[in-house]
Amino acid sequence: MKRKITLKQIAKELDVSIGTVSKALRNSQEISEETKEKIQAFAKYYNYRPNNIALSLKNRKTKTIGVIIPEIVHHFFTKVIQGIEHLANKKGYNVIIGLSNESFDKEVINMEMLASGSIDGFIMSISKQTLLKQDYHHLNETINQGMPIVMFDRVVSEIRCDKVIIDDVEAAKKAVNKLVANNCKHIALITTMDYISVGRLRTQGYIEALNKHEITTEAELILKVDDKLVSEDYIDVLEKEIKTLFLMNPQIDGVFAVNELYAVTAMKVARNLGKRIPEDIQVIGFTDGVLSRHATPSLTTVTQYGHKIGEVAASLIIEKIESESPEDPVRTVVIETELIERESTK
Amino acid sequence: MKRKITLKQIAKELDVSIGTVSKALRNSQEISEETKEKIQAFAKYYNYRPNNIALSLKNRKTKTIGVIIPEIVHHFFTKVIQGIEHLANKKGYNVIIGLSNESFDKEVINMEMLASGSIDGFIMSISKQTLLKQDYHHLNETINQGMPIVMFDRVVSEIRCDKVIIDDVEAAKKAVNKLVANNCKHIALITTMDYISVGRLRTQGYIEALNKHEITTEAELILKVDDKLVSEDYIDVLEKEIKTLFLMNPQIDGVFAVNELYAVTAMKVARNLGKRIPEDIQVIGFTDGVLSRHATPSLTTVTQYGHKIGEVAASLIIEKIESESPEDPVRTVVIETELIERESTK
DNA sequence: TACTAACACGCAAACGTTTTCGCTGAGAAT
């Protein structure tokens, strides 16, 4: 009904100038106590709040961080957002989100929309399609216009910006080492196509770990899932591929999957084939989501501390935004991972 | 490095006035073809984009929607956000999110922060603490200042604003009817405390359904979980309470839970007690999340189409924002629910 | 009395747009 009150209205009502009102509210000593009290009381009564947009225009700062992610219905990303939001809010920043839906075009459009003054910096994870196209012009243009970017999870090394990652190779090794220590002789890997950097790195870790233990890697034990399919069919195809994997290689006694969905699906398929977990097959997943925790048996998994990743990303971007010298060197922060042991391993 | 280019800079460079540049870029017929071409070419070359903040200030519209939710690491809420974002983007709006973490104070602070000019309207689901306190002054103040609100999921009827809900009573009946049809004689209910409106309504649906089938409701079959606890301990307590429920009432042959976590936990506890699902106990949950789909056995559940809820909420708020007459009547849209049958029922 | 200094406030610019209005000059009409 009644619009928000402005400095101008207060000034008019109290018969002083706009500048005086502004100073009084900011408690400037330039203004007499008497006037200050009068103005402050009036402002409080009418619940005056400075207009953020006007402040943004004047200060050339919006105090808002843009977050671009491929997908929000996803435990890991929501954890990261939670972390970002937590730290950002503590520092007086807002968070505005853009979903790319794994699409290059939507990623570009979303970034352009936000880059036109709405935000002070980006935190983002690249869409699959962008990774596939390897077209990063929108990132470079954004950076060239003086807008800082922090990348996490799916990063691309060519881009000159801060990054927050985990050591995927090392994390995968932890998982595989655990399986080896638990006496697994034939460990299968369920991973993504190589253009997804995190999948590629985890695959590398799997191979290196096996090599270290002088176990020969068998190509047929590695299943690279092409996840361009969507939801419904997707699960069916996934199940079928895993089933084939198990049937063709009955010697499998351990599985390492690069995400929790692959892992629980593997458990499901295995059980349908009459295998017991963890007695016959031990399974380790990646990402400690709601599935891992509440599956039966509950899933041993590598947790990536998404909340922490978000917090660090937020603090990096805010530091960059508030830094006077934008030309300081780029940093890459590696967040620790941890193996959480549950019922799917012995 | 180089800041974004402005109208002023273009004007200076091309030796025309700012107004001329603005008009030329908006293709005003007031400007000669020759000048327009020159200016447009220059602007294109330098990748000119109008500054959103300046536009917001001038138009008194930000083209941004604020979304306040209690929690983002939650399948249903992410589905809703996805729906909101999808429709909002299609209409040229951005989405800015605020998390209340189920806290009253954070809800108020977040709303005040966003209400100060950053957004044109709110879409929100109330925090538990707010529902408990029943203090809605921040909502009323926001509405009084002419900022529209659309509530979803956890709504409060006293507030005069648009709402998007599901028919919780009816949905609960669907679930219970199914159990009755499947020959369950002693159906337990696992629900929340009554101050959570959706929990209360689903409880009501449970009771009404039983009454209709002339089954006497037994108070000891109703478990009201006090979910003020957090994460870790929470699950333990939940499991313990459910275990007690089963042990005290061995006659239970059906369970209706008001969310998927309660449902899968019930399945887990039941199995640990040697009960088979669905042979001995049939279970139906609420919300079709990742847990329902990938649990074993997969969970029969009531889906609430969160994506649809988000889309409708977004279209309602945008309609209100762009409406000339803010005084049109408040609407309540009821979104359909559906029972998805999976393996946890016969 | 005259000068100075401090105090308390107003003025105006700036952030980047859009848009209304008015001005200028050139060609056409009288």
Place this chain on the structure above:
DNA sequence: ATTCTCAGCGAAAACGTTTGCGTGTTAGTA
């Protein structure tokens, strides 16, 4: 030669702030 018309452009206000600087009033000092 004088007036009219109109195309083409510039000036300025407005959105709501903050802030440096200028200014008038008063009190204090010589």
